[in-house]
Amino acid sequence: MKDKPAYRKLEKRLAHLRQELHRLRRSRLSDEANFRLAVEYANEAIVATREGRFVYVNPKAVQISGYSRRTLIRRPFIQFIHPDDRRKVMDRQVQRSAPGAPAEPYLLRLIDRHGRIKWLENHSVLVDWDARPAVLSFLTDVTMRQQIQDRIHTLSQQLIRAQENERQKISRYLHDNVAQDLSSLLIAGKTLFDDAPGIPDAVRQKMARLSAVLHRCINAVRDLAYDLRPPVMEQLGLVPALYQYCEEFARQSGIRADFSPAGMDNLNLETEIEINLYRLVQEALNNIRTHAGASHVSVKLIASSPNLILRIEDNGRGFDVEEQLQKSAETRRMGLGGMVERVSLLKGKLTIESRQNRGTKIFAEVPVRKRKTTG
Ligand SMILES: Nc1ncnc2c1ncn2[C@@H]1O[C@H](COP(=O)(O)OP(=O)(O)O)[C@@H](O)[C@H]1O
Numbered sequence: 001m002k003d004k005p006a007y008r009k010l011e012k013r014l015a016h017l018r019q020e021l022h023r024l025r026r027s028r029l030s031d032e033a034n035f036r037l038a039v040e041y042a043n044e045a046i047v048a049t050r051e052g053r054f055v056y057v058n059p060k061a062v063q064i065s066g067y068s069r070r071t072l073i074r075r076p077f078i079q080f081i082h083p084d085d086r087r088k089v090m091d092r093q094v095q096r097s098a099p100g101a102p103a104e105p106y107l108l109r110l111i112d113r114h115g116r117i118k119w120l121e122n123h124s125v126l127v128d129w130d131a132r133p134a135v136l137s138f139l140t141d142v143t144m145r146q147q148i149q150d151r152i153h154t155l156s157q158q159l160i161r162a163q164e165n166e167r168q169k170i171s172r173y174l175h176d177n178v179a180q181d182l183s184s185l186l187i188a189g190k191t192l193f194d195d196a197p198g199i200p201d202a203v204r205q206k207m208a209r210l211s212a213v214l215h216r217c218i219n220a221v222r223d224l225a226y227d228l229r230p231p232v233m234e235q236l237g238l239v240p241a242l243y244q245y246c247e248e249f250a251r252q253s254g255i256r257a258d259f260s261p262a263g264m265d266n267l268n269l270e271t272e273i274e275i276n277l278y279r280l281v282q283e284a285l286n287n288i289r290t291h292a293g294a295s296h297v298s299v300k301l302i303a304s305s306p307n308l309i310l311r312i313e314d315n316g317r318g319f320d321v322e323e324q325l326q327k328s329a330e331t332r333r334m335g336l337g338g339m340v341e342r343v344s345l346l347k348g349k350l351t352i353e354s355r356q357n358r359g360t361k362i363f364a365e366v367p368v369r370k371r372k373t374t375g
């Protein structure tokens, strides 16, 4: 009977283990129940997908999509995605299904039951769902935010267009009317006393001073008209205008500025492209003058069908592009933000690369649009 205490001990230990197992099972079940509860009540759409289908959708997903749970689960989930986003979603889904570092959240468009677009921000992770791997996605409805952003975008583009139209009108008026009339006045004044020998010197001197003021006035009006819209661009187009602008910039700033166009002959670009690319160079060169501390800048304009490529490079101190673009968006300054808007108005892409003490490269690529020939 020596074994008895040992046996008892063993039995006690076994009972304890059984109890422990039971407790663990219960807590696992309640963890799972809590998890399901959280998911069911979440204010985000939460879905689990496997092999191209939903294996779970929460009530919020049903609400956002407008489809019943049954319909969602029955069809391949890609059918609910906007056709232009399907590729992206499939690629991300494949990426997500492999274990590894968590993927970046991304935006996708869902078409709801009424055919409306819903913008969703998707965060997803790989999980075990009913004992098999599945992709669990948390989708936040950002449709409102997206609509507001689109609206701001459209408005700033309309603003740019309206501003350029006004500038053109004022510039033409100043040049063709105001400057012309002032010039006629100047000539009339200069010749006023030509056939009048009896005029005292004091009066002649007064007239000379008046003429000098008129002369300055004419120059000021011409400069203003020029700034508003360079006549060389109106008459000869973007390439001569950029030659002139770079030359003038170099003269005034002491920074060497080389402009080289390629393949630009006989392009006959639409005015909207010309003026916006011109403004882009203006803004970039102004920034280089005020911020870069550069000694050299190169501006290249290359026609590479069907696109037009503009490259502006300086050898200055460089800057943190992300940070400045963010600031620009917050303050709605027209500098860098304006460049982004102008390029997007032309349906193009803008890239800015900058490294500390390695200079800045601005790269814009826009589709060529030719002026419609009239008559
Ligand atoms: N070519 C450049 N070299 C160095 N820094 C630049 C350059 N372009 C822009 N920056 C930096 O980016 C900032 C934002 O530029 P921008 O939006 O044009 O506003 P602003 O010129 O009115 O400051 C500038 O203040 C400057 O710090």
Ligand SMILES: [Mg+2]
Binding pocket: 283, 286, 287, 335, 336
């Ligand atoms: Mg600026």
